[in-house]
Amino acid sequence: MRVLVLNVLLSGFALISVGCTLEANIAGQMLPSLLRPDGGEGVVDAPQISQKICANGPVFSQAEMPSGETILAGDFTRIGPCSSPFLKYNPVTGAVESIGPSDAAVGEAHVIEADGAGGYYVGGYFEAKNGSQALIHIKPDGTLSDWNPQLSRGALAAGVSALKVHDGVLYVGGDFTAAGSPSLSRTALAAFDIATGDLLPWAPPLTTDSFGDLHIRSIEIASGSIFIAGAFGTVGANLHVSEGVAKINLTDNNADTSFAATGLSSQSGKMKWHNGTLVLVDGGGLVMLNSTNGANTGFVAGLTAVPAWGGFSDYELKGDELWIAGMFDAVNGHPTRNIAKFDFSGATPTLDTGWATTYEPEGWVSQLKVTDSHILSFTNGTVGYWNKSNGTQYVPAVASPVGEGTYLGALNEGEELLYVHKSKTLGLPETRYLVMYDPDGEVMPWAPSPNDYVKSVVVHEGRIFVGGRFTNIGVTPSGKRYLVELDTDGEVTSWDADANDEIYDMRSVQGSLLIAGEFTSIGSDGMGAAYLAKLSFVDATGVPWTTQVDGRVFGFDIEGSALVFGGGFSTVDGQAVENLAKVDLNTGSLLGGTPTVDSWVNGVAVIDEKVYLFGQFTDVGGEARSRLAAFNLSNGSVTAWAPNIAVWASRAMREVSGKVIVMAHFNTYNGVSYTEGTLVLDPDTGAKVADPRNLYSSTVWLEE
Incomplete structure (x- = not known):
């Protein structure tokens, strides 16, 4: 089986692509188990690591050493065994306790609700170990129960955002269309008997709003x-x-x-x-x-927002106390910075002018949690701690484990907070952009420590080549940038590519290193071609290559002797060819048989004589196409394959095994609001298919 994988940039900056580098994870998605079906050098057809590991950022590339070690590269700073997504934290004692197995679910937990008997219900966008989507039950002993509410949403991932236990019934709200076994219609609301787990007949009909x-x-x-x-x-x-x-x-x-x-x-x-x-x-x-x-x-809180675009963001109710948070300097003229307290013992809240904070460091308090005696504020990925009695800030003996922008929800129980969160890398040591695992799945003491992300790793005859956006790398900092060879100690070798800009994609081809990127100069002799070059594995000199491209190349794929590549260019070998081209891999000469494309192509992948494209385009070969398209390799005719997606930034597309995997931050899929991190599409119809990778996940899921 073969698969396409599409990546999307995590910020709103320039659109960039990593082409056909081996794909692992983007925005916390799953690593396919088969990454380069053609068996090229440096390819992991059957990864040695059988455990689930997690990263706090995208993993772009994977390669295997001849002796069985596995190298992962990407834009992460922590990677390792997945931590539990359900934690208990006491800000007074600093005690941290897992309340569920780390492998209970793959994805994001959004809400937690006590079951009244010492256990918890957890909802979100995830797939659980027991096969359940979006909703699980953690038993009082901390194990995952077998209960499966069978929530579903057709071909899309079901989600749960709201839970409430009342009088022996669990009420569930979210984004689903069916529940129970046999499956019954339940539109965004359902109720279950807590004692039996059975779906109840309560099912108020709901219709969509004016936005659908x-x-x-x-x-x-x-x-x-x-x-x-x-x-x-x-x-x-x-x-x-x-x-x-x-x-x-x-x-x-x-x-x-x-x-x-x-x-x-x-x-x-x-x-x-x-x-x-x-x-x-x-x-x-x-x-x-x-x-x-x-x-x-x-009711009007009366906030004095500083700056003017500041204001309210969150609130908490604790008994008869109403606490509000955001970015402000005063409330109804009373000076208090970003957190305020109201007395809500009557019908209308009244400001407590005896309570105030000065709040440092500055920043918008995005979320607030209140225990019996303490307040926790979440600001720019950091946690602040406040004495509830007088508003003074303090430093806890043990900081909250949810301090990297990972907090999503918590349930107050006295002094303790029960967290659900999307990060599965809490407590892992810093590991920047590159990691090597031994054949037993243990992290090796190999730490090249690049200062920016690595997009592609290629292993050739036991030698390790890495390319990306880094400008320094090596156990002994080398000052080398963008493309280097590393030895098994993590030191930079004398092989010197001397690239002057970012590398997007690499592959070992015909005994040379084929490289795509943003560079205009590359090679130890400066003789490598701009944007798409071949270098010698021996001495990094430019290998004669007649293909001349006048703009960045984001990615490529190879079928037989045909090299198909995409990017943001307007000529190839002096001929007017925009954004997509096909050349003879042996001679470098331009071949025909590619359709016109009206904007950048960020990813290219060939599956069964069809070329799949991802980019910013809206027209391919005169046919309307929204970011995804396919054409026949033999003659350039555009196929009917036309999934319609809207995303806000792009990296690349991949093929892995029989399905089209699109990893992205989406706005819509086929005109419908779509917020999952991954689309797995049928390469023939473009329809979304059932696959665990359709779910939010911070997991790099390595399979035997």
């Missing part, structure tokens, strides 16, 4: 009713309209028509009930609604 979205993000239960917040249109069998927040009867499938919220966005999220009031985050602001009729109470 349907996602329940929060659930609260009070006074015999269930309140939901999220994106939806009508609610209940009686098709009631209530914007952003709705009230539903617990005893039937109807909405409470006496409750009608208005003026809310379709992005209503976190919601809590207190003293007859619903407190919720909506459209970036704090809103309070009368829980009887949905009327806005008119």
Whole structure:
């Protein structure tokens, strides 16, 4: 089987590609088990590492040494055995405890809810070890239960964003269309009997909002009713309209028509009930609604935002205390920096002017958690600790384990916080951009320590060649940049490619190193061609190569003697050929049989005589295509394969084994909002197929 893999840049900067480097992980995705089916040098057809390992950034490339060691390269700073996504932390004692097995699920956990018997329900976007999607039960002894609620969303990944236990029932909200076995229709809401695990008949109908979205993000239960917040249109069998927040009867499938919220966005999220009031985050602001009729109470926090674009971000309710956070200098004229306290013992919160912080370092408090005596604030990937009684900051004996921008949710239990998070690299030692595993799967003391990411690694006759964006590398810092040879001690050898810019893709071809990138000068003799070059493995001199390209080459693939490459160029060998070309690998001469492409091509892969493309294009060979396309290698005719995706930045596309794997930060897939990190597509139809890689994952999943 063969697969295409598409990567997308994690920031909104220049679009760049790594071409056909061996693919492992992007934005926390799974590493395919078969990376270069043609068996080229430096290829891992059957990785030796059978454990699951995780990285805190993309792993771009993988290669195997003749003696069985495996090298991984990418844009990570921590990599190793996956940590548990469910942790318990006490900010007073510093105690950290895992509350679930590290391999319970692959993906992101978003919400945690106590089951009332010492265990926990966890929801998110993940695939569990027991086969469950999006929802699992951790038993009181910390093991994963066998319960599988069978949540699904057709060919897409199901997700859970809201959980609430009430009177022996688990209520679930999220992004799913079916549940139970046999599968029954359940649109974004479902209920399960806690004692038996059975799906209950409660199933209020929901329709999409005016943007076509349907996602329940929060659930609260009070006074015999269930309140939901999220994106939806009508609610209940009686098709009631209530914007952003709705009230539903617990005893039937109807909405409470006496409750009608208005003026809310379709992005209503976190919601809590207190003293007859619903407190919720909506459209970036704090809103309070009368829980009887949905009327806005008119509460205004009165923040003095500094800078002007600052404001509110999060809140917490702890007993009769309302805590708010964001970026501000004062509340209703009372000086307090980024965190404020309100007394909510009555019907309306009143500001506590006896409580204030000065808050250092500066920064937007994105999330807030409150224990019985302490406050934890999350700012720019760091955690701040505050005495709840007087607002003074302190340094804990043991810092929160969730301090790298990984925090997603927590449940207060006295002084303790129960975390769910997306990082699986908590506590791992720093390992920057390159790592080598021995045949038994143990990290070796090999630390070249490049100062920036590595995009491609090639092993040729036991020699290790790495290319990327680094400008210094080696156990003994060498000052060498972009492309070097490393020895088995992690030192840079005398082989000197002397590239003057970034390397995107490399491969051992016909006894030479074929290289694609941003460079205009390369080779120890300076004789390598710009953007697409061959270098000698002996002395890094340029190998005669007639193909001349006038712009960056992002990636390539090879079929027989045909080299197909894509990038951002306008001529090849002086002829007008834009963004996509095919040349004879033996002679370097330009071949025909490629369609026109109206913008950059970031990835190229050949599968069964068809060439698959990923890029910024909207037209290929006169046919409308949105970022993905395919054409016949023999004659350049565009095929009907046309998945439609929208992404915000691009790296590359890969083929791995019989399916088209697209790894990206997406906006849409085939016109529908799509936020998963991976698409696995059928190479014939373009349809999304069932595959674990369709789920969010920070896991580099190496398989035997």
